[in-house]
Amino acid sequence: MKSPCTRLSSCWCCSGPAALVWTTALTVSLYLFVAIFRFPQVPTSRTRQVLHPHKGTVGSGKVSVVAHRGGGHDAPENTIIAIREASKNGATGVELDLEFSADGVPILMHDETVDRTTNGSGPLSQMTLSELVNLDAAAKHRLSDKFAGEKIPTLEEAVEECIKLQLTIYFDVKGHPDEAAAALKLLYKKHPVLYNCSIVCSFEPKVIYRMRQSDPEVITALTHRPWSLSRLGDGASRFSSPWKHSWMTLLDLVLDWAHHHVLWKLCGISAFLIQKNFVSPEYVQYWAERGVEVVAWTVNTQVEKDYYQELLQVNYITDSLVEDCDPHY
Template identity: 85%
Template sequence: MLQLGDEVVLYSVVFVVVLLGTRSPLWTTALTASLYLFMVMFRFPQVPTSRAKQVLHPEKGAAGSGKVSVVAHRGGGHDAPENTLAAIREASKNGATGVELDLEFSADGVPILMHDETVDRTTNASGPLSQIRMSELAKLDAAAKHRLRDKFAGEKIPTLAEAVEECIKLQLTIYFDVKGHPHEAAAALKELYKRHPVLYNSSIVCSFEPKVIYRMRQSDPDVVTALTHRPWSLSRLGDGEPRFSSLWKHNWLTLMDFMLDWAHHHVLWKLCGISAFLIQKNFVSPDYVQYWTQRGVDVVAWTVNTNVEKEYYQELLHVNYITDSLVEDCEPHY
């Protein structure tokens, strides 16, 4: 739930902005009241705290004095080919609490593990997923371009069902990272939760797209969910460089970034009823963690890859983190 201060600030800001725009106290009051009623009627409540805690802070694999969950990014893409069964097994062997897995779809609608919209970066083929059927994807080598390709030669692109079964067998928490396709993803995940009820206490659905999370809560309100966010992502690349050379476009998207960030922190999290907020590591601080703790929301940082950073999150912040490697320092994926 939003704190009283949040409620007052949120609707005060809306009231002032609308008043300045319309110069009509009547319309301003009506529009602000309409927003309030919309939030009351259409927001989802958070799942019970006890179950969210079971998902976010399981005993298995907890690290440090604060029982921090260590989650392998894309299954641990530095230690094994990302988003594969080999990566899941390697993450378990190296002591991960859970794995973050990317959900995408083949041309014939089969839910699979893949981060990109094409197979170019990770396999021995090229082309968009939207044009490759599962029967063809099953023939590709998912280790072809990995640094340890000789060790994992021939590793296949797994279906979502295969990956989930492996995680359940290894007792790993699953962070489902949904890249898009809100309706298809919600339907596929709902079927998985129906087939494997253990997932309600051992998995969380995450996405950069609020509509994905809202659709998931519509489909199954008992699923634990999280919003994923990197501030200034519209105007800047992952390394901080401007995304566009045009000054006008850069400034416009910077304004959009500000509005999106404000919406995430004051409206969208409550509308979706999330239990966790996945944030790029550069924006995490003790005050930031406290901000979300007061709202009953866990912070999860990504992508934390050096030993110094890991110690900081485990021993000082006591915050869950996502990492590319359980065993080495490495460069992060954005």
Template identity: 85%
Template sequence: MLQLGDEVFLYSVVFVVVLLGTRSPLWTAALTASLYLFLAIFRFPQVPSSRARQVLHPTGAAAGSGKVSVVAHRGGGHDAPENTIAAIREASKNGATGVELDLEFSADGVPILMHDETVDRTTNGSGPLGQMKLSELGKLDAAAKHRLREKFAGEKIPTLEEAVEECIKLQLTIYFDVKGHPDEVQPTNQTNKTRLYYAAAALKELYKKHPVLYNSSIVCSFEPKVIYRMRQRDPDVVTALTHRPWSLSRFGDGAPRFSSPWKHQWTTLMDILLDWAHHHILWKLCGISAFLIQKNFVSPDYVQYWAQRGVEVVAWTVNTEVEKQYYQELLQVNYITDSLVEDCEPHY
């Protein structure tokens, strides 16, 4: 069942808001009670804290030291072509504790590593990822647009299986970043037959094949429904929600997404509601063990807020030496970075 504590404040707010809207004490009490029962019945408990610590602090798990982990964003996209085997190897060589990898699917339903919905930005190809089969993707150069393209020329887009096997071999913790695909249906061939793209199902099969992942990986997503579906498939998997406040109304650098004042105000309101939901409902419903938050919103008080709820903060994307020292020495929280070797441009 749900614990009280700050839950009293949560349900008090819900009660007052509903009462102001309905003017009915009976309906207000009923709706507030329904919300409580919904969360009590359908929420997932957090995985044991000892195993969450083993995943989040692998180098200090045995001794319980809680050593800060450094995670290479997309494998370390500044140091090598992002989401490639080369990036994973470079991250390991440069001292990363783990790697963050983006899960996507080819047109024929094979889980692969790719951040974008098209191959244009990172490869010498062009077009939507969802319309390209694995055999077509295998012909692309994943280093074509990278600053070190000559050093890594010919690097391929790896399958999820290939990347996981490499990480296990190098003893790297994996942060699986799932963009979506909890249950969407897409065409897979010329006969217009369809196949369910279950990211959670694909990961479940991966955990079944490689049980070591239960103690060396975490599934993350900006979409709570993805994490909830993952917990439904396998409640033993360590999970995290990823969040950037004001993401609906503003870009990462703070610039408004929309020129229309009305649209901007509407999305700002949605941002407020989304942020509130993340911090009061969604994290508990999903039973997460970590909260991945854009670095500009992390403070000692914020880390303490989540620590009181048994949730660890992981900051992204920390790309300068000064910032890294701040997270390692003062905040002592894990962080995700684009480079293990030098300062680089901020990433949002």
């Protein structure tokens, strides 16, 4: 009688040639899936119009400077006053975070709760728009006295302000793929100018794929930070357990490979938003060969800004248009 090991080694699926066939079949299936279900990239001419508009006084002309959350260091993040301050300070565009109130109204908010930025407390999922607009969105800001009473804006209000100021909009969608795609589709239908002055971004590939399904004419980008599952932005481990850290590190490798080899093509993205520490001339060239532009985040010192503007010549997202500020992860 054969031992378990002998029986296992004689199994067809474990033998050398069969394993090669199995691996090849999986690889071919993956690429066939991508070929069948992928979305084509938006024409390069329109992508360049969005990512490299002429407006803006901070950049060198070719490089666009985008205010992170509207420029959260210079004014209360994700507010109308932040958008106005960013424009006044020479930003080319603004990055804005899309969330939803309990009654389904699209609003600007980064977190799932209002605690960090306002004088209120609680999750967005339990607060209606009428409750949210009564909060002070400047309450926790370093310049709270100057901007006291600033309100949480709806997505519609923010978009109208950006259009008026001729700012490019980077819509950062945190989740809610179906709701976000539906809300943005209506917004693009109401304001067709957005097709030539905005881009939809997300860490979640499902969000971007759903957006392309909803409206394939919208320019999109994937956002990524390598090692985000296993490590915090400053490099420290997320987990005290060595086993869990090792497992998440392995998943990080898979996720990074997927972003660079499968997901970008499946979604048909036009840009790749990457944490600044991972950008190099070679990295920019890698994406350029694929028709994808690199945007770096979050670039918060003048030395870094000079590097991205003069040497790399790629767009960057910053928390401040007027001074150096702490790193943001």
